[in-house]
Amino acid sequence: MDTMIPVDRGGPAQPLLLASGLRKHFPVGGGLLGRGRKVVRAVDDLTLSVAKGETLGVVGESGCGKSTVARLLIRLIKPDRGTMVLDGDPVDEPHGITVNELRRQVQMVFQDSYASLNPRLTIAETLAFAPKAHGLPAAQARERVRDLLSKVGLDPNNYAERYPHELSGGQRQRVNIARALALRPRLVILDEAVSALDKSVEAQVLNMLVDLKSELGLTYLFISHDLNVVQYLSDRVLVMYLGKIVELGPVEAIYGNPQHPYTRALLSARPSMDPRKRTKEAPIQGDPPNPIDPPSGCRFRTRCPFAEEVCAKLEPALAETGRQAVACHMSVAGSGHSKAVAA
Amino acid sequence: MSDLLQVRDLHVTFKTPDRTVHAVNGVSFDLKRGETLGILGESGSGKSVTLRSILRLHPEHRTRWSGSIRMEGDEVLDMGSRALGDLRGRRVAMIFQEPATAFDPVFTVGHQIAETIRRHTGKSESDAWKRAKELLELVRIPSPAQRLKAYPFEMSGGMRQRAMIALALSCNPSLLLADEPTTALDATVQIQVLLLIRELQREFDLGVIFVTHDIGVAVEVSDRIGVMYAGKIVELAPVEKMVDAPQHPYSRGLLASTVHDGMRGQRLEAIPGAPPDLAEVPTGCSFAPRCKFVRPDCTTAPPNLRATGDSHLVRCVLAETAVAA
Numbered sequence: 001m002d003t004m005i006p007v008d009r010g011g012p013a014q015p016l017l018l019a020s021g022l023r024k025h026f027p028v029g030g031g032l033l034g035r036g037r038k039v040v041r042a043v044d045d046l047t048l049s050v051a052k053g054e055t056l057g058v059v060g061e062s063g064c065g066k067s068t069v070a071r072l073l074i075r076l077i078k079p080d081r082g083t084m085v086l087d088g089d090p091v092d093e094p095h096g097i098t099v100n101e102l103r104r105q106v107q108m109v110f111q112d113s114y115a116s117l118n119p120r121l122t123i124a125e126t127l128a129f130a131p132k133a134h135g136l137p138a139a140q141a142r143e144r145v146r147d148l149l150s151k152v153g154l155d156p157n158n159y160a161e162r163y164p165h166e167l168s169g170g171q172r173q174r175v176n177i178a179r180a181l182a183l184r185p186r187l188v189i190l191d192e193a194v195s196a197l198d199k200s201v202e203a204q205v206l207n208m209l210v211d212l213k214s215e216l217g218l219t220y221l222f223i224s225h226d227l228n229v230v231q232y233l234s235d236r237v238l239v240m241y242l243g244k245i246v247e248l249g250p251v252e253a254i255y256g257n258p259q260h261p262y263t264r265a266l267l268s269a270r271p272s273m274d275p276r277k278r279t280k281e282a283p284i285q286g287d288p289p290n291p292i293d294p295p296s297g298c299r300f301r302t303r304c305p306f307a308e309e310v311c312a313k314l315e316p317a318l319a320e321t322g323r324q325a326v327a328c329h330m331s332v333a334g335s336g337h338s339k340a341v342a343a
Numbered sequence: 344m345s346d347l348l349q350v351r352d353l354h355v356t357f358k359t360p361d362r363t364v365h366a367v368n369g370v371s372f373d374l375k376r377g378e379t380l381g382i383l384g385e386s387g388s389g390k391s392v393t394l395r396s397i398l399r400l401h402p403e404h405r406t407r408w409s410g411s412i413r414m415e416g417d418e419v420l421d422m423g424s425r426a427l428g429d430l431r432g433r434r435v436a437m438i439f440q441e442p443a444t445a446f447d448p449v450f451t452v453g454h455q456i457a458e459t460i461r462r463h464t465g466k467s468e469s470d471a472w473k474r475a476k477e478l479l480e481l482v483r484i485p486s487p488a489q490r491l492k493a494y495p496f497e498m499s500g501g502m503r504q505r506a507m508i509a510l511a512l513s514c515n516p517s518l519l520l521a522d523e524p525t526t527a528l529d530a531t532v533q534i535q536v537l538l539l540i541r542e543l544q545r546e547f548d549l550g551v552i553f554v555t556h557d558i559g560v561a562v563e564v565s566d567r568i569g570v571m572y573a574g575k576i577v578e579l580a581p582v583e584k585m586v587d588a589p590q591h592p593y594s595r596g597l598l599a600s601t602v603h604d605g606m607r608g609q610r611l612e613a614i615p616g617a618p619p620d621l622a623e624v625p626t627g628c629s630f631a632p633r634c635k636f637v638r639p640d641c642t643t644a645p646p647n648l649r650a651t652g653d654s655h656l657v658r659c660v661l662a663e664t665a666v667a668a
Contacts, residue, residue, distance in 0.1 A: 061529035062500075168617045169386075198385035198556065203600035203613035210610075225530065228602045232611075251607070269534040271559030273603055275582040278563055282535040287499035303531075 008052070010088040015049040016187055016219050017106070022046045022072050022082035024065075028292060040291050042068040044243040046082075050187060055213070055220040057234030057251070059227055059266070061288050065243040066223045070191045073221070074108050075099045087186075104134065107180035111192035113172035117164040123149070123175050124160040130182050148178040151215075153208060170201035174208070181216065189221045194229065206233065227270055231255050239263045242291050242299040249324020259326040262300045298329065310336040346413075347518055347550040348374040348397070353410035355392050355401070355574075364621050366392040368574035369410070371648075376517060379544060379551040381565030381582070383558060383597070387618055389574035390554045394520050397552070398431050414518065433463040436511035440523040442503035446495040452506045453491030456513050463514040478509035482539060501532035505539065512543065518550045525560060537563050558601050562586060567654075570594045573619050573629035576648070580655040590657040592634045628659070636661055 023046070025039040043065045050056050058066045071077045073084070075092070083090065086105060090096030110116045117126055127148050128141040136144065146156040152174040164172055173193065180188050190209070194202045206229065213220060224230050230237060230251075237254040239247040239262065247260040258264045265283040272278050284303045289295060298316050301307040310329050314336075318327045329337040355367035367389040374380050384390040395401055397412055399419060412419040414435060422430060439445040447455060456478060457471035466474065472491065479487035482505040495503055504524060511519060521540065525533040541564055544551050555561050561568050562582060569579040570593065578591040589595045599612040616633040619625065627642035628634070634641070640660055649662040 061531065170617055198618075199558075199597055200385065200600050200614035201617065203602070203611040204615070206602070207611050207613055226602075227530070228604070231604070232602045232606055255604075265531055269530045271534065271537070271557070271563045273559055273562055273586065275562050275586055279534055279538065282531070282538055284531050285535065287501040287532050288529060 012052055016052045016087055017050040018085040020047045020083050023080045024068055025080055038292050041243050041294055053219055054235040055222055055233050057230035057237040058223040059230050060240035063291050064240040066240050067191055070189045070223055074106050104183050105185050106187045107185040108189040109176050109180050109193040111195050113169055113176055116176055119164055122161050127179055127182055152178045170197055187219045191223045242294050244299055245318055247326050253323040259321055259331055260328050261304050261306055308337050346373045347376045349413040351411040355396055356407045357405055362622050365624050366574055370576055374550045376550050377548040379564055379566050381561035381568040382554045383561045383568055384571035388571040390571045391522055394522055394554050398435055433514040434516055435518045436516040437520040438507050438511050438524045440526050442507040448495055451492050451494055456510050460513050478513055482509045500528055504536050521553045523555055577658045584655050590651055590662055591659050592636050593630045
């Protein structure tokens with residue numbers, strides 16, 4: 001049996017990946033003797049689960065921590081706090097699996113297709129690198145390279161011996177996707193993977209991602225700032241603002257019936273595709289605040305049209321309302337917000 | 344209404360020791376005062392090169408221009424350095440994608456705006472600063488007096504782009520060139536800046552050329568949209584016509600391949616292949632290798648722009664009524 005194929009262990013109901021209480025603060029600058037040292041609170045006590053076979057979309061503006069989440073999940077950076085469980089196995093803990101094993105089952109595709117390829121390796125060398133490092137004999141690795149290239153729609157005879165600079169952006173991103181699949185992972189994290197592509201090429205790659213998912217039984221974590229693409233691809237959507245989850249739920253609920261004022265603003269900030277129904281007014285004013293000193297209480301309150309006293313005092317917890325979970329005092333009965341139902 | 348800008352058969356080539364790039368291959372369009380033309384295209388389509396040519400921003404020794412660019416009747420391609428200096432910033436202003444690099448990092452925003460005003464209008468130092476403050480108010484930057492003293496790095500992305508717009512409008516230009524000015528901004532900030540540009544355009548009766556790769560953005564701001572491919576405008580039409588009934592196979596493909604509401608679960612209609620290499624001048628239609636309606640005559644000669652109905656131009660042999668434009 002090919003030992004490279006990970007097997008499902010916990011059954012379909014067990015989440016593929018479960019992250020609890022993930023936190024990452026980056027220190028910036030340095031006060032004298034460490035006093036008054038500031039931190040960027042990139043990700044703050046974030047809990048999420050990814051179900052087997054689903055596509056979980058992550059949206060939010062720059063600085064909201066979505067890329068930090070991706071890097072934490074694949075352990076490119078170590079969380080300050082929090083635990084991760086991959087299909088029942090704790091990660092990087094005694095009796096659990098190692099980070100190396102995690103990275104065999106969880107792979108990532110980045111935004112910059114050129115920077116993420118080694119310019120001195122041919123496409124074939126790049127694709128064979130990880131399988132060889134994990135012990136696949138050279139002949140089999142060559143076979144796998146051909147298979148991977150045809151999977152992503154590149155003719156192996158034509159592309160295997162080329163260098164990254166000889167490919168177009170769309171072709172390079174196909175190679176990056178092939179490399180992510182080289183170890184036959186179960187979860188693929190796509191961090192703005194189609195954002196740098198032109199629209200006509202983006203559509204090709206999106207179609208391919210849909211095909212690969214069903215063909216290989218993959219699970220995706222799809223991070224993007226493009227709300228339309230996230231809606232197209234995702235089963236569930238997670239909305240982040242300044243390092244926190246503000247809303248999480250099935251794609252129809254998030255797009256059809258958004259509850260959090262930030263989600264609503266984000267959705268109505270999308271440019272109209274109809275010249276007769278142009279946007280008349282910006283849904284919210286100002287820029288997202290600096291994550292170094294996030295506002296007290298609810299982090300969105302400085303831009304929220306409904307902010308009240310309670311929002312500055314108390315941080316809203318993520319709570320189930322209807323089909324989705326929302327972190328807003330207006331959705332919690334008896335929270336003290338005038339728009340909340342009395343307890 | 345007379346034309347503010349007239350571009351005729353513009354060709355731009357860049358020469359390097361290794362290769363020649365034919366970036367723009369015969370672009371023609373007019374712009375009226377108070378009109379916004381959106382130029383839509385993918386990377387390498389020549390949209391930014393066209394825009395920058397209007398200010399002749401490309402390095403002189405490597406760039407070959409031909410054709411004509413007339414700004415209020417004056418030929419830009421024949422201008423000497425004095426006339427160019429007067430054109431740039433006073434008659435025609437430009438805003439860029441990345442305001443962080445377009446501003447000089449070592450001077451305050453107020454200094455840079457005031458300097459521009461003094462250079463072009465000869466106002467006194469204090470008058471120029473007063474005008475700079477008014478401009479920041481105009482683009483709705485909160486506490487403008489304070490912000491004048493800020494360095495570009497002290498501002499957020501949205502604020503910097505507003506300051507860039509203030510700088511662009513400082514000498515009352517009649518034409519504003521916008522090169523993807525909202526691409527680097529967050530979604531909730533992008534819409535604010537788009538609405539600001541639309542408002543100021545109306546208030547000052549500006550001609551605007553807005554280059555973008557985002558169809559939604561083009562629809563929000565434009566009166567007419569020109570779609571560029573491989574250095575040519577392949578379709579030019581009023582925005583409603585472009586959205587409702589695009590004629591050129593490339594425009595149709597671009598609209599169909601753009602993901603929007605309600606496409607979940609559907610297969611996207613992607614355009615196969617990739618844009619051509621601009622090192623060679625194609626003998627036929629540049630889009631022919633990717634076009635699903637390709638015919639033998641597509642590859643023999645480049646198609647002309649044809650008018651199909653009122654102010655709708657299409658560069659395709661399939662365009663219905665073949666009226667030479």
